[in-house]
Amino acid sequence: MPGASTVTVHADRETHPNRAVAQPIYQTVAFSAEDGPAFAASAVEPRGEDFYTRFGNPNHAQVAAVVAELEQTEAAMVTASGMAAITTAVLALVSAGDHVIGQKSTYGGTASVLLNLLPRLGVDTTLVDQRDPEAFAKALTPKTRLILVETPSNPLLQITDLRAVAALARAHGVLTLADNTFATPLNQRPADLGIDVVWHSATKYLNGHTDVCAGVLAGPATVLDRIWETSLLTGATLGPVDAWLLLRGIRTLPLRMPRHNDNGLALAEALTQHPAVNHVHYPGLAAHPQHKLAADQMNGFGGVLSIEFTGGFEMADAFLGQLRYPRRSASLGGVESLAVHPASMWRGMLSDEQLTEAVPPGLVRLAAGTEDTDDLVADALAAADAVLAEHA
Ligand code: PLP
Numbered sequence: 063m064p065g066a067s068t069v070t071v072h073a074d075r076e077t078h079p080n081r082a083v084a085q086p087i088y089q090t091v092a093f094s095a096e097d098g099p100a101f102a103a104s105a106v107e108p109r110g111e112d113f114y115t116r117f118g119n120p121n122h123a124q125v126a127a128v129v130a131e132l133e134q135t136e137a138a139m140v141t142a143s144g145m146a147a148i149t150t151a152v153l154a155l156v157s158a159g160d161h162v163i164g165q166k167s168t169y170g171g172t173a174s175v176l177l178n179l180l181p182r183l184g185v186d187t188t189l190v191d192q193r194d195p196e197a198f199a200k201a202l203t204p205k206t207r208l209i210l211v212e213t214p215s216n217p218l219l220q221i222t223d224l225r226a227v228a229a230l231a232r233a234h235g236v237l238t239l240a241d242n243t244f245a246t247p248l249n250q251r252p253a254d255l256g257i258d259v260v261w262h263s264a265t266k267y268l269n270g271h272t273d274v275c276a277g278v279l280a281g282p283a284t285v286l287d288r289i290w291e292t293s294l295l296t297g298a299t300l301g302p303v304d305a306w307l308l309l310r311g312i313r314t315l316p317l318r319m320p321r322h323n324d325n326g327l328a329l330a331e332a333l334t335q336h337p338a339v340n341h342v343h344y345p346g347l348a349a350h351p352q353h354k355l356a357a358d359q360m361n362g363f364g365g366v367l368s369i370e371f372t373g374g375f376e377m378a379d380a381f382l383g384q385l386r387y388p389r390r391s392a393s394l395g396g397v398e399s400l401a402v403h404p405a406s407m408w409r410g411m412l413s414d415e416q417l418t419e420a421v422p423p424g425l426v427r428l429a430a431g432t433e434d435t436d437d438l439v440a441d442a443l444a445a446a447d448a449v450l451a452e453h454a
Contacts, residue, residue, distance in 0.1 A: 066132060066248055067316040073131040074124035074309065078111050087306045088120045108287040109139050116297055121305035128312055129268070129278045132247040133260050138280040139290055140305060144243065144263025145171045146298030147277030149179070151239060151261065152208065154292035155285075158184030161205040165192040165222065167215040169263075170408030170420065172241065176210070177416055193352060195226040202234055211257075212241035213250075214356070217368045217404045217427040219343040221352040224359055228256030237285065243267070243395070248319040249362040259285055266395025267364075269311035270318050274304045318397065318432055322365030325399075325430035325438055330367045332439045338377065338450040341370040365430035366394055368404075373453045374424040378403060380452055381426060384445035387433055394429030399438060401428045 063069065080086065093112035095101035104113040111123040122140045130138035141147040152175060156162055164176040166189045176187045186205070190197035198209060209231050213222035224240065231238045240252040243263045252260045259281035262268055269276060277300075279289060293299075300308070323346075330344035345356035346363030356363060371377035381401075382390050388399035392407050404421045412420060430438055 063131065063134065065316075069131045070128055070313050070315055074127040077123045077127045078120035085121070085124055085306065085309060088302050090119075090302070091115045108283070108290045109137065115302065116299045117294060119302050119305065121302040121309065122300060125264075125278065125305050125309050125312065128309065129247075129262075129280050132315075133242070133253055133280040134251055135253045135260065135280040135282070137283040137286045138278055139286055139293070140264070140300045140308070141277035141279065141293065142298040142300050143275045144261070144265060144277040146296065147261045147263075147279050148172055148210070148239070148241070149175060150293045150296045150298060151259065151279060151289050152180065152210075153296065154289040155237060156180070156185050156207050159205065160207040161186045161188070161203050162208045162210065163187070163198060163201045163206060164189050164210040165212055165215060165220075166190065167192060167218045167220045167420070168210070168212045169216040169241065169243075170404070170411045170417075172210065172212065173416065173420055174411040177412070192220050192222040195223045195230075198227050199230055202230070202236070206234065206236050209236055209238045210241070211238065212244075214244045214345050214364065214366070216244060217343075217366070217421060217425060219244075219345050219350070219366065219368060221345055221356045221359075223355055224250075224252050224255040224257055228258075231258075232256060244364050244366055245360060246315065246319055246364070248316055249323070249364055250360045253281070255359060258282065264308055265393065267319065267322070268315060268395075269308045270315060270396055271307075271311050272393055272396035272398065274307045274311065276300050276304055276308050319362060321432040322395075322430060323362035325433070325435050326363060326365040326367055328435045328439050329428060329430055329442055332443055333367070333369055333446060336443065336446045336450075338371055338373070338381075338446045338453075339369055340372050343368040343370075367428050367430075369426045369428060370422060370424055371426070371449070373449070375403075377449050377453055378424045378426045380449040381445050384448045386441045386445075387438060388428060388431075388441075394427070397432045399429060399431035399433060401426060403427075
């Protein structure tokens with residue numbers, strides 16, 4: 063494989079070839095056909111490029127070509143959001159009576175699919191502690207069809223042993239889906255470790271500019287064909303303009319990620335020593351309980367860390383109010399730093415009880431952007447000093 067910076071600039075060149083250097087936006091819902099047989103063939107071509115935009119569009123195909131090459135999978139497809147990717151995938155891959163394993167620490171929307179949506183459709187689910195590979199084995203039943211993993215997890219930055227889970231699943235004929243949003247293919251390639259399907263909230267690092275909501279799935283063509291068929295029914299289609307913006311964002315992913323990695327690590331190292339801070343969750347810290355595993359399966363640790371303050375929720379909230387650069391906002395993975403209190407953010411998707419299980423109430427998630435490292439560290443330390451003084 064050429065280097066990632068070459069891939070993000072060139073991997074779509076042979077997709078819907080044309081002479082424009084910057085790809086055109088195919089702002090069309092439908093495409094005409096030369097004749098009847100060509101029309102009939104294009105209606106059934108999985109992830110096709112020129113039949114009807116809900117079925118596929120050249121702008122989708124270009125993003126997919128780059129993502130498949132970056133993730134080193136046979137194929138990829140795009141959806142209207144990360145949640146569209148995971149919901150369409152599970153609806154395609156499981157049926158009533160099946161069993162799915164997920165993680166206790168996982169993005170709130172994924173948790174809600176596992177805790178609320180699937181059980182309502184007659185699919186049993188078990189949520190396990192991802193830090194314990196044995197837990198996945200213990201949760202397996204003869205009806206298990208799918209294991210959903212997310213590593214590092216949002217927002218606790220817990221690590222899943224991808225090799226171990228993939229091997230276990232393969233031995234039992236179970237499919238694995240990994241949420242690679244936090245790591246990106248620059249920091250981690252789950253398919254290389256045996257995971258079947260990789261998915262992203264492309265809203266985050268892949269797009270990188272907090273201006274597009276999108277999702278991607280990458281994996282074997284036969285599995286994606288099944289997901290694509292269901293996507294025709296869920297209809298969670300990414301608009302061509304958003305696909306075009308996403309491609310433009312991905313072009314610079316390899317330039318942005320090293321800065322996110324540097325900023326995440328620098329903030330984690332600085333805050334972990336601060337007297338206002340009880341605990342910093344960041345897999346790049348040598349003190350992270352799973353640092354060795356993270357270092358083994360990742361090339362960098364990303365820009366997201368989470369922080370527990372000595373003064374609980376009040377201090378966490380005051381810290382968010384003191385920060386100059388990171389704005390109090392949902393999302394992550396853009397060039398601008400954002401900070402949030404996950405327990406407030408996920409209330410639309412999980413019940414109060416489910417939230418209490420998922421996230422410590424005082425936790426702050428800090429997503430480092432690509433600003434200068436020294437500025438972000440000085441700002442975070444000044445905010446921590448201020449809340450310590452207030453709460454003294
Ligand atoms: N996975 C992770 C790890 C996320 O953080 C998010 C959103 O925050 C999602 C999936 C859902 O993605 P989207 O908001 O694009 O639907």
